[in-house]
Amino acid sequence: MRIVVARLLAALIAGSVAGLTGCASEPPRATDPTSATETASATETASATETTSATSTGTVAGVSDAGLRQLAPDAAGRARAIWGSGPSAADFPVRLAADRAAFAKAIGEDTVAVPAAATPSGIVVNGPEFSRLTATGQEVVLAHEALHLAVRRDPEVPGDGHRIPMWLSEGLAEHTGWTAAGHRTGAPTPLEAVPELLIAREAGSAPRTVPTNADFAHADASGSATDRAVAYQASHVAVDTLLRDHGRAAVIAVAKDTARGTPVDIALRRHTGSGLADLNERYRTALRARGDQL
Numbered sequence: 191m192r193i194v195v196a197r198l199l200a201a202l203i204a205g206s207v208a209g210l211t212g213c214a215s216e217p218p219r220a221t222d223p224t225s226a227t228e229t230a231s232a233t234e235t236a237s238a239t240e241t242t243s244a245t246s247t248g249t250v251a252g253v254s255d256a257g258l259r260q261l262a263p264d265a266a267g268r269a270r271a272i273w274g275s276g277p278s279a280a281d282f283p284v285r286l287a288a289d290r291a292a293f294a295k296a297i298g299e300d301t302v303a304v305p306a307a308a309t310p311s312g313i314v315v316n317g318p319e320f321s322r323l324t325a326t327g328q329e330v331v332l333a334h335e336a337l338h339l340a341v342r343r344d345p346e347v348p349g350d351g352h353r354i355p356m357w358l359s360e361g362l363a364e365h366t367g368w369t370a371a372g373h374r375t376g377a378p379t380p381l382e383a384v385p386e387l388l389i390a391r392e393a394g395s396a397p398r399t400v401p402t403n404a405d406f407a408h409a410d411a412s413g414s415a416t417d418r419a420v421a422y423q424a425s426h427v428a429v430d431t432l433l434r435d436h437g438r439a440a441v442i443a444v445a446k447d448t449a450r451g452t453p454v455d456i457a458l459r460r461h462t463g464s465g466l467a468d469l470n471e472r473y474r475t476a477l478r479a480r481g482d483q484l
């Protein structure tokens with residue numbers, strides 16, 4: 191057990207998995223009118239700057255526009271396979287920002303260092319952060335953001351999907367991302383996808399329930415990359431559990447119901463036969479099973 195935890199820690203230190211979790215794609219949240227307004231105006235700014243110098247057309251720290259375009263078809267395909275609709279390989283707008291300032295300008299907010307973000311007009315890649323990822327990590331991140339883009343572009347989803355609980359939208363995005371690394375829908379969450387969560391479990395500090403939007407906000411406010419990672423990874427385990435037990439169509443139906451304003455507990459009961467309390471229990475069981483693999 192200790193050897194695997196040590197390996198996970200080594201992977202984190204080496205940066206091979208760090209930075210995969212956490213993205214700046216969260217649309218405005220209905221529960222926070224202030225930030226919703228700010229983000230809404232920020233996204234307009236992002237659209238407005240699309241053709242300015244906010245993005246580059248060359249190579250940044252080994253990441254190139256041409257390289258991103260090569261990865262784009264796979265990311266688009268994985269998002270469509272999970273969400274049921276989404277960007278096509280031919281219409282998958284991805285832009286490269288040369289530095290953190292250009293990235294902040296392109297997405298309309300100066301957020302924590304993340305490798306990429308989905309805006310209404312497409313995906314913006316943060317060159318310096320993205321270049322720190324392994325090749326697999328880059329595939330995971332693009333497919334993660336592609337899922338957010340699919341949600342935003344779905345005509346059945348009002349308001350960019352801001353009513354979908356974050357654990358569900360980020361869990362689906364993480365799941366989609368890891369399909370690019372060979373993860374199959376219905377299989378247990380890969381150990382290497384959830385290192386911070388497993389380390390937190392070893393320490394007895396892993397979340398006991400599926401993270402709430404407030405938990406995500408708290409993790410953001412703490413400024414702790416680990417807290418953010420744990421929230422994303424717990425969401426990933428919860429969504430993988432739902433996908434395993436109920437299949438893709440039911441989980442997407444839950445997401446679309448919540449996007450239209452249905453409380454998540456009701457949407458879960460409607461499409462999976464049981465509510466949030468039952469999911470929390472199954473999440474804890476799945477996490478225990480993953481931890482026992484160490």
Ligand SMILES: [Zn+2]
Nearest residue numbers: 213215360363
């Ligand atoms: Zn995300």
